[in-house]
Amino acid sequence: xxxxxxxxxxxxxxxxxxxxxxxxxxxxxxxxxxxxxxxxxxxxxxxxxxxxxxxxxxxxxxxxxxxxxxxxxxxxxxxxxxxxxxxxxx
Amino acid sequence: xxxxxxxxxxxxxxxxxxxxxxxxxxxxxxxxxxxxxxxxxxxxxxxxxxxxxxxxxxxxxxxxxxxxxxxxxxxxxxxxxxxxxxxxxxxxxxxxxxxxxxxxxxxxxxxxxxxxxxxxxxxxxxxxxxxxxxxxxxxxxxxxxxxxxxxxxxxxxxxxxxxxxxxxxxxxxxxxxxxxxxxxxxxxxxxxxxxxxxxxxxxxxxxxxxxxxxxxxxxxxxxxxxxxxxxxxxxxxxxxxxxxxxxxxxxxxxxxxxxxxxxxxxxxxxxxxxxxxxxxxxxxxxxxxxxxxxxxxxxxxxxxxxxxxxxxxxxxxxxxxxxxxxxxxxxxxxxxxxxxxxxxxxxxxxxxxxxxxxxxxxxxxxxxxxxxxxxxxxxxxxxxxxxxxxxxxxxxxxxxxxxxxxxxxxxxxxxxxxxxxxxxxxxxxxxxxxxxxxxxxxxxxxxxxxxxxxxxxxxxxxxxxxxxxxxxxxxxxxxxxxxxxxxxxxxxxxxxxxxxxxxxxxxxxxxxxxxxxxxxxxxxxxxxxxxxxxxxxxxxxxxxxxxxxxxxxxxxxxxxxxxxxxxxxxxxxxxxxxxxxxxxxxxxxxxxxxxxxxxxxxxxxxxxxxxxxxxxxxxxxxxxx
Numbered sequence: 001x002x003x004x005x006x007x008x009x010x011x012x013x014x015x016x017x018x019x020x021x022x023x024x025x026x027x028x029x030x031x032x033x034x035x036x037x038x039x040x041x042x043x044x045x046x047x048x049x050x051x052x053x054x055x056x057x058x059x060x061x062x063x064x065x066x067x068x069x070x071x072x073x074x075x076x077x078x079x080x081x082x083x084x085x086x087x088x089x090x
Numbered sequence: 091x092x093x094x095x096x097x098x099x100x101x102x103x104x105x106x107x108x109x110x111x112x113x114x115x116x117x118x119x120x121x122x123x124x125x126x127x128x129x130x131x132x133x134x135x136x137x138x139x140x141x142x143x144x145x146x147x148x149x150x151x152x153x154x155x156x157x158x159x160x161x162x163x164x165x166x167x168x169x170x171x172x173x174x175x176x177x178x179x180x181x182x183x184x185x186x187x188x189x190x191x192x193x194x195x196x197x198x199x200x201x202x203x204x205x206x207x208x209x210x211x212x213x214x215x216x217x218x219x220x221x222x223x224x225x226x227x228x229x230x231x232x233x234x235x236x237x238x239x240x241x242x243x244x245x246x247x248x249x250x251x252x253x254x255x256x257x258x259x260x261x262x263x264x265x266x267x268x269x270x271x272x273x274x275x276x277x278x279x280x281x282x283x284x285x286x287x288x289x290x291x292x293x294x295x296x297x298x299x300x301x302x303x304x305x306x307x308x309x310x311x312x313x314x315x316x317x318x319x320x321x322x323x324x325x326x327x328x329x330x331x332x333x334x335x336x337x338x339x340x341x342x343x344x345x346x347x348x349x350x351x352x353x354x355x356x357x358x359x360x361x362x363x364x365x366x367x368x369x370x371x372x373x374x375x376x377x378x379x380x381x382x383x384x385x386x387x388x389x390x391x392x393x394x395x396x397x398x399x400x401x402x403x404x405x406x407x408x409x410x411x412x413x414x415x416x417x418x419x420x421x422x423x424x425x426x427x428x429x430x431x432x433x434x435x436x437x438x439x440x441x442x443x444x445x446x447x448x449x450x451x452x453x454x455x456x457x458x459x460x461x462x463x464x465x466x467x468x469x470x471x472x473x474x475x476x477x478x479x480x481x482x483x484x485x486x487x488x489x490x491x492x493x494x495x496x497x498x499x500x501x502x503x504x505x506x507x508x509x510x511x512x513x514x515x516x517x518x519x520x521x522x523x524x525x526x527x528x529x530x531x532x533x534x535x536x537x538x539x540x541x542x543x544x545x546x547x548x549x550x551x552x553x554x555x556x557x558x559x560x561x562x563x564x565x566x567x568x569x570x571x572x573x574x575x576x577x578x579x580x581x582x583x584x585x586x587x588x589x590x591x592x593x594x595x596x597x598x599x600x601x602x603x604x605x606x607x608x609x610x611x612x613x614x615x616x617x618x619x620x621x622x623x624x625x626x627x628x629x630x631x632x633x634x635x636x637x638x639x640x641x642x643x644x645x646x647x648x649x650x651x652x653x654x655x656x657x658x659x660x661x662x663x664x665x666x667x668x669x670x671x672x673x674x675x676x677x678x679x680x681x682x683x684x685x686x687x688x689x690x691x692x693x694x695x696x697x698x699x700x701x702x703x704x705x706x707x708x709x710x711x712x713x714x715x
Contacts, residue, residue: 029163030520035280036158037524038198042281048308052317055410058308058525062197063300065308065525067406069413072520 006080010073011057015047018081026075034076038062044081100148102182103261104174107190108202109156110399110526112218114138115248116190117153118538120258137173138542144262151261152184155440159205164443174209186267187213188257193223193230193245194527196295200287201280203239208276212267214242216257221247222529228298235294241268249532304399304527311403321407324400325426328391332384332430333461339383347376365567373628374559378552380624381431382544384461388430389543390536392423392438397531402523409521415503416510418442418521421451425502428458429495432674433551434543436681444519449682450509453691456669457502459495462623463665467494469627473649474658490662498666501698513690550680551673558621558672565592580635587632592617606664606700607657607707619670655714660707667699 007022021043024031038061039045045061056069107113121140138153154173155166162168169178176183187206191199196217203215215235223230236243242260246253260267274286310316351368358364395401401423409419420442427435435455442448459467468491475487510516571589573582587593596614603613615629630645631638637648649658669675675688682688 027520030522032161032280033158033163033520033522036161036201037522038201038284040281040284043284048305049312050314051410052312052314052321052407053410055413056406056521058312058406063195064198065304067402067409067419067521067523067525069409069518069521071518072522 007077008079010047010059010076010078011070013047013078014080015049017046019045019047019078020081021045021076022079023077024075025077030072030075034068034072037066038064039066039076045078100150101185101264102150102152103186103188104152104154104184105188105190106154106170106174106202106206107156108158108192108195108198109524111156111190111192111195111199112248113156113190114153114539115532115535116188116216116218116246116254116257117151118532118535119246119248119251119254121151122538137169138539142258142262147262147264149261150182151188158202165440165445165448167443174206184211186261187211188216188261189213190216190218193217193219193228194226194298194301196230197284197287197291200290201283203270204272204274204278204283204286207270207272207274210269212241213270214244214257214260214267215239217243217245218248220245220253221250223298226298226301227296229296231294235290238290238294239268240271249530249534251534301527307528308403308525311400312407317407321404324395324404328395328426329429331391332387336384336387340380343379343383344376347372347379351376362567362570366563370560370563371556373563374556378548378555381461382548384430385434385547386540386544388427388434390540392427393536393539393543394531395423397529397536399526399528402525405523406525409523413518413521415506416447416514416518417451417506418444418447418519419523420521421447424451424455425458425499428455428460431460431462432456432458432671433677434547436674436677437546439681444516446510446514446516447519449687450506450514452678452681453509453687453694454502454506456671456674456691456695457498457505457667459498459666460623460671462671465624466619466626466665467491467662469646469649470653470658470662473646474653474655494662494666497663501667505694551677554673554676555622559625562592562618562621562625565595566590580639583632584636587614587629605707606703607654607660607711612657612661616664616668616670619665619668620672622673623665623670656707656710659710660703663706664699664703667695667702669695 010019013019021039021041023041024034039059043061045059048058048060048065050057051067056067057073058065058067059073060066105113105117117138117140121142137155140151140153142149142151152173154170157167157170160171160174162171172178173181174184174187187209189199189203189206191203199217203213207213217230217232220230230245232243232245242265244253244257244260246257248254272286274282278286311320351372354364354368354372358367392401395404405419405422407419408422412418412421421439424435424439424442427438432455435458436452439448439451439455442451471487471490475490477485477487479485480489566587568591569589571586573585577585593610593614596617597610599617600608600610600613603616608616611630611633614633615626618625618629627645630649634645634648634652637652638645641648641651669692675692678691679685679688
C-alpha cells in the first residue's frame with residue numbers, strides 16, 4: 001500500500017476515492033471555515049466530481065457536500081484511505 | 091399579602107442553526123404569518139422576528155441567519171453572532187436559544203451547540219427532518235440525548251408542523267430550559283468538538299443510510315453537459331416567469347389605480363386638491379404597487395430555488411464564469427434578480443461573504459435591465475425601430491431589445507472586473523459553499539418568507555418612491571401657471587409642465603444633453619425618471635398631449651413621426667446605463683454604509699450613459715445620413 005503514504009493537496013487528488021485529511025497549509029480563514037464545516041484532520045472524504053465549468057470540486061464528508069474552488073482545496077493535504085469501508089464509520 | 095406573581099412579560103428567543111438546518115421552516119411553523127423584518131438602527135441586515143402571545147405572555151422568536159460557529163465570515167453571519175452576543179445596539183438581548191439541528195446531520199449540529207453553549211443561555215434543542223431520518227432507517231434516543239446535554243430536546247417535522255405545538259407551549263409557559271453542560275473546555279479545538287459530537291451522536295443515534303437521492307439528482311444537475319443544459323433551462327424559466335406570470339397582476343393593479351384616479355377626477359371639483367390626490371398620491375402609490383406582483387414573484391422563486399437545494403448548485407456551476415470577473419457564484423442570483431428590480435437584488439447580496447465582492451456586485455446591479463426600464467424600451471422601440479425582420483428570422487425590434495439587455499449585463503461584468511482590479515482590489519475571496527440535500531420546499535416557509543420580504547420592500551422602498559413622487563408632482567405644479575380662459579385643458583396642462591420648476595430645470599439643463607440629441611421635452615422627462623423610470627412615459631405623455639390629440643393617435647404614433655432613430659437609440663442607450671432610481675440609491679446607501687459608494691455608482695453610470703449615448707447618437711447620425 002505504498003500509495004497511501006503519498007500526501008497530495010486536495011486539488012490534485014483523484015476523484016471518487018476515499019481520502020483522509022492529513023494537514024492544512026495556507027490561509028487561516030479558509031482553514032478555519034473548512035474545519036468548522038467538519039473537514040478536521042483525520043476526516044475521511046471523497047471528491048464527488050469537478051464543477052461542470054471547471055475551477056472547482058464537490059467533496060463529500062460526514063454526510064455533507066461542499067463545493068469549493070481549487071484554490072481553497074489546495075490548503076488541504078490528503079492521502080488515500082486504504083479501506084473504503086471505513087468511510088462514515090466511527 | 092402580596093405574592094410574587096410569575097413574570098408575565100415579553101421574552102426573546104433566538105433560533106440558531108447551521109445553514110439549511112430547517113431553521114426557517116421551524117420559525118415559520120412557530121410564528122405563522124405574524125412576522126416582520128426588524129430594523130435595528132445601525133444594522134444593515136434585518137433579522138426576521140415573529141411574535142407569539144398567549145395568556146398575557148408574549149415571546150418574540152428571532153430567526154437568525156445560519157452560522158457554523160461564533161467566528162462569522164459573511165455579513166449575514168456577523169449579524170447572527172452580534173445578536174447572540176447582545177452586541178446589536180437597541181436590539182433585545184436573547185433570553186433563550188432554540189438550537190435547530192438537522193437530524194440527518196446530528197454530529198455537525200452538536201458542534202454548533204458546542205460553540206453557542208458558552209453563551210450560558212437556557213437552551214432547547216430542536217431536531218428537524220425526523221421524517222427523513224426515519225425513512226433512512228435512523229433511530230434517535232431522545233431521552234438519552236436530553237440526559238447527556240441537560241436540556242430539553244424536541245423533535246419536529248417542520249414542514250408538516252409536527253411537534254411545533256410542544257415547542258410553542260414550552261416557550262410560552264416559560265418552562266425551565268437548562269443551560270447546556272458539555273464536557274468541553276470553552277477553548278476546545280474544532281477537532282475536540284467534532285470528536286465529542288461524534289461520540290455523542292454515535293451513542294444516541296442508530297445511524298441512517300446515506301442520502302442517495304441527492305447524489306442521483308446531482309449526477310444530472312452537475313453533469314458537464316446535462317448540468318449546463320438544466321442550468322440554462324432553470325434560468326430561462328426563472329426569467330420568463332418573472333415577466334409573464336407577473337404581467338396580469340401588474341396590469342390589474344395599473345387598471346385599479348387608473349380607475350381610482352378616474353373616480354377622484356370625476357368626483358372632486360377641479361383644483362389643486364384633485365390634482366394632488368390623483369397625480370401626486372395615487373400616481374405615487376401606483377408607481378410602488380405596480381411592481382409588487384413582480385417583486386413578490388421574484389422573492390417566491392428565489393426562496394423556492396433556495397429551499398429546494400438547487401440555488402447552491404447553480405452558484406457552484408457559475409462560480410467559474412463569475413470568478414473570471416472578480417465575482418463569485420453567490421453573486422449570480424442577486425444579479426439575476428436585478429433584471430426584475432435592483433432593490434431586492436441589492437438586499438440579496440448579503441449572502442456574499444467577501445466585502446469587496448459584495449460591494450462590487452451591488453455596484454453593478456443597477457446595470458441589469460430592471461423591469462421599470464421595460465415600458466420605456468417598449469415605447470421607444472415600437473415607436474421608432476421599423477418592424478422589419480433581420481435575415482427573415484428575427485425582428486429588428488426584438489434584436490434591439492435583446493441587445494439592450496445584453497449591453498447592460500455585459501457592461502456590468504466589465505465594470506465588475508475593472509472595480510476588482512482598481513478600487514476594490516483584493517485577493518480572490520475563498521469560495522466554500524455547502525450543497526444541501528435536495529428537498530421538497532415547505533410551502534409555508536416559502537410563502538411566509540415571500541410575504542415578509544415583500545412587506546419589507548413596501549416598507550423601505552415604497553415610502554421613498556411615494557415621497558419622491560409627491561416631490562416630483564410638486565415640482566411640476568410650482569409655480570402655478572395661469573392660462574388665459576378658454577385654453578383647452580390639454581394645452582393648459584402642457585403649459586403648466588413647461589413653465590413649472592421641472593420644466594424650467596429641463597430647459598436649463600437641455601444644452602448639457604444637446605450633444606446626445608435630446609430636446610428639452612426629453613430632458614424634462616429624463617429628470618422625471620429619477621423618481622421612477624416609468625415617469626418618463628407619463629411626462630412625455632403630458633408634453634406631447636396636444637400633438638397626440640391633433641394626430642388623433644397615441645403617444646407612440648407621435649413619437650414615430652417626431653423622434654429620429656438616432657435620438658431614439660441614444661435615449662435607449664442612456665436608459666441602459668443611467669442610475670435613475672433614487673430608491674436604489676437609498677438602499678445602496680444603507681447596504682454599503684456610505685454615500686461615497688452611491689456617488690461612485692451614480693458617477694460611473696452617468697459617465698457611461700452620457701459618453702455612450704453621445705457615441706451612439708453621433709455614429710447613428712453619420713451612418714443613417
